[in-house]
Amino acid sequence: MPLVGTTEMFKKAYEGHYAIGAFNVNNMEIIQGIMEAAKEENSPVILQASEGARNYAGQEYIVGLVKIALQDYPEIPTALHLDHGSSYEICKACIDGGFSSVMYDGSKHPYEENVRITKQIVGYAHDKGVVVEAELGRLAGVEDLVSVDAKDAIFTDPDQAAEFVELTGCDSLAIAIGTSHGAYKYKGDPYLDYDRLEKVGKLLPDYPIVLHGASTVIPEFVEQCNAYGGKVLGAKGVPEDMLRKAATMAVCKINIDTDIRLAMTSAIRKALAEDPSNFDPRGYLKPAREAVKQMVMHKIEAVLGSANTI
Numbered sequence: 001m002p003l004v005g006t007t008e009m010f011k012k013a014y015e016g017h018y019a020i021g022a023f024n025v026n027n028m029e030i031i032q033g034i035m036e037a038a039k040e041e042n043s044p045v046i047l048q049a050s051e052g053a054r055n056y057a058g059q060e061y062i063v064g065l066v067k068i069a070l071q072d073y074p075e076i077p078t079a080l081h082l083d084h085g086s087s088y089e090i091c092k093a094c095i096d097g098g099f100s101s102v103m104y105d106g107s108k109h110p111y112e113e114n115v116r117i118t119k120q121i122v123g124y125a126h127d128k129g130v131v132v133e134a135e136l137g138r139l140a141g142v143e144d145l146v147s148v149d150a151k152d153a154i155f156t157d158p159d160q161a162a163e164f165v166e167l168t169g170c171d172s173l174a175i176a177i178g179t180s181h182g183a184y185k186y187k188g189d190p191y192l193d194y195d196r197l198e199k200v201g202k203l204l205p206d207y208p209i210v211l212h213g214a215s216t217v218i219p220e221f222v223e224q225c226n227a228y229g230g231k232v233l234g235a236k237g238v239p240e241d242m243l244r245k246a247a248t249m250a251v252c253k254i255n256i257d258t259d260i261r262l263a264m265t266s267a268i269r270k271a272l273a274e275d276p277s278n279f280d281p282r283g284y285l286k287p288a289r290e291a292v293k294q295m296v297m298h299k300i301e302a303v304l305g306s307a308n309t310i
């Protein structure tokens with residue numbers, strides 16, 4: 001099967017009250033680990049590359065590696081997605097280069113400009129059969145969100161979200177309801193604004209919503225990092241049961257990068273510490289790839305609910 005867009009997988013996920021995992025990829029081992037997990041779980045998957053990933057590996061390497069993975073796993077519906085594209089030019093380069101889905105993240109721009117550029121990208125992408133994710137709202141840390149006013153200032157406004165989708169024609173929308181990127185998401189208790197998500201769902205029926213910044217920062221992996229010389233202190237993520245609940249609502253795509261980073265790095269630290277004489281990269285990259293696989297399998301089972309949906 002060639003790369004697919006996300007329309008079909010999101011439709012099934014919406015109807016089935018589960019979500020598709022979008023996992024960030026930067027190299028061969030990460031792609032292989034994710035695809036092995038998708039195969040084992042019989043689940044569709046989204047491989048996503050950020051601008052940082054494009055700079056690190058090179059766009060053509062990423063596309064090439066994913067195409068080879070597809071030959072190995074032709075039965076797995078797989079999308080290749082640009083994560084947080086910051087301009088029309090970068091989205092266009094990915095569309096022209098073989099991606100099946102792109103995100104334009106205009107959330108830092110004024111609303112009108114976000115609408116204008118998103119619409120322009122949707123026009124180009126749809127002509128080429130590529131789907132577009134957009135973003136509205138700010139994925140800030142929520143430690144200061146004590147008041148309703150503060151939430152309204154940062155989180156996505158449901159009415160504006162409905163208008164934005166109508167104006168731009170984007171195929172999915174990332175919203176801000178309390179998640180944020182990285183390993184340090186909350187100073188206080190974890191929080192997701194389900195009321196807001198429900199309002200968005202009512203105003204945009206049958207429409208796929210995306211959650212960024214949805215890693216859980218599983219303590220076991222932080223502890224393993226730190227036990228083998230790491231220094232990851234005070235990290236906190238979104239509890240998995242909270243994400244599972246969001247996946248049963250309008251959320252059809254859940255983005256996970258940090259948990260894969262922690263899984264890989266803790267595996268590499270452990271392997272190096274346990275065999276200090278080893279200097280063969282395969283000695284630590286093999287357990288790292290296995291750690292990616294196990295993490296993705298765990299996410300599919302505990303968070304996404306997308307196992308056996310092919």
Ligand SMILES: O=C(CO)COP(=O)(O)O
Nearest residue numbers: 182212213214215257258
């Ligand atoms: O949203 C993400 C990628 O776009 C990743 O979020 P995490 O940092 O929570 O893994």
Ligand SMILES: O=C[C@H](O)COP(=O)(O)O
Nearest residue numbers: 024050051052053181257
């Ligand atoms: O949301 C960002 C993703 O975690 C990708 O991170 P990156 O830009 O460092 O590749």
Ligand SMILES: [Zn+2]
Nearest residue numbers: 105107135139
């Ligand atoms: Zn963003």
Ligand SMILES: [Zn+2]
Nearest residue numbers: 181212213255
């Ligand atoms: Zn993101």
